[in-house]
Amino acid sequence: MNTIFFLCGMTAILSVVVITLYMVLSGLPAIREIGLADFLFGKVWKSTAKDPQFGILPFILTSLYGTGGAILLGVPVGLLTAVFLSKVAPRRVANVVRPAVELLAGIPSVVYGLIGMIVLVPAVAKTFRLANGTSLFAAILVLAIMILPSIISVSETALNAVPPEYEEASLALGATKIETIFKVSIPAARSGIAAGVVLGVGRAIGEAMAVMMVAGNVANMPELFKSVTFLTTAVSKEMSYASGLQRQALFSIALVLFLFIMVINVILGCILKKKGGDK
Known part of the structure; x- marks a missing residue:
């Protein structure tokens, strides 16, 4: 069994190594030909023009702003909902809300995009x-x-x-239940909450289909009420017909996106290690 477990672990590691090498080898040729500065900081993307330009700064900023905005809206709602389910809601209410949350996780991305395109987009307009x-x-x-x-x-x-003794000690010292939740329970659970936020960031950065259906897919510099293109949608919408340098540039975009995800994982690891060191 030790050998089986070792092989399974090595398979996971090998998969990551293979994906990393493939992304690097596929993405670097276009960056070398276009130039790193022109590729990362260029503001114009015209991949099919007679004189093509491959600047992905609008895609990078759009992904950052879109992810930041989603986190700004989603984290408070998600955290307060978790507090409600864990510390406040009666069991009967929690048993109704929790399956609804699980159902949200199981809805396909294309359904979110379809509802957004039919309901949300006209409402915004x-x-x-x-x-x-x-x-x-x-x-x-x-x-x-x-x-x-x-x-x-x-x-x-x-x-x-969170150990119940922490909350009981806080209540015994005269704190209210709400004070205990926000000053004891949430700080004690901050590493787990941070992990949830990072998972949310990873999904927001990596989402393509739903975003493609509501964002407009125009390579504009990001503005709140203007059609934009994310890194993911830039790859998705052109890969089916791309060739030559255009195809290589799309792999380079995927490499940039891959590096973003790696940075997020490193940040999470640092947070968890710091938490472990505090203990």
Whole structure:
């Protein structure tokens, strides 16, 4: 059994190594030909023009702004929902809300995108009097809803793992239940909550289909009510017909996205190690 476990672990590691090498080998040729500065900081993407330009700064900023906006909206709602389920809600209410959260996690991305395209996009256009509701704002709203299950589930688990003695001691010292939750329970569960947030960030950065259906897919510099393109959608919408340098540039975009995910995982590891060191 030790040998089987070792082989399974090595398979996982080998998979990561192979994916990393493939992304690097596929993405570097275009970066060398275009130039790193022109590729990362260029503001114009015209991959099919007679004189093509491959600047992905609009995609990078759009992904950062979209993910940041989704986290700004989703984290407070997700955290407070986790607190409600773990510390406040009666069991009968929690038994109704928790399956609803799990159902959110099981809904396919294309369904989120379809509902966003049919319901949310027209609502945004009507509310803000826009000619077209496909925008960064619509994408942020969809992503904020999509990251809720990850944040709620992991945060609730972390809050449930807080030793009851911590809360009992706080209550015994005269703190109210709400004070105990926000000053004792949440700080004690912060590493687990951080893990949930990072999972949400990973899903927000890596989402393609739902974002493609509500963002407009135009290579503009990001503005809240303007059609934009994310890193993921830039790859998805052109890969089917791309060739030559254009195809290589799409692999380079995927490499940049891959590096973003790696940075997020490193940050999470540092947070968890720091938490372990504090103990």
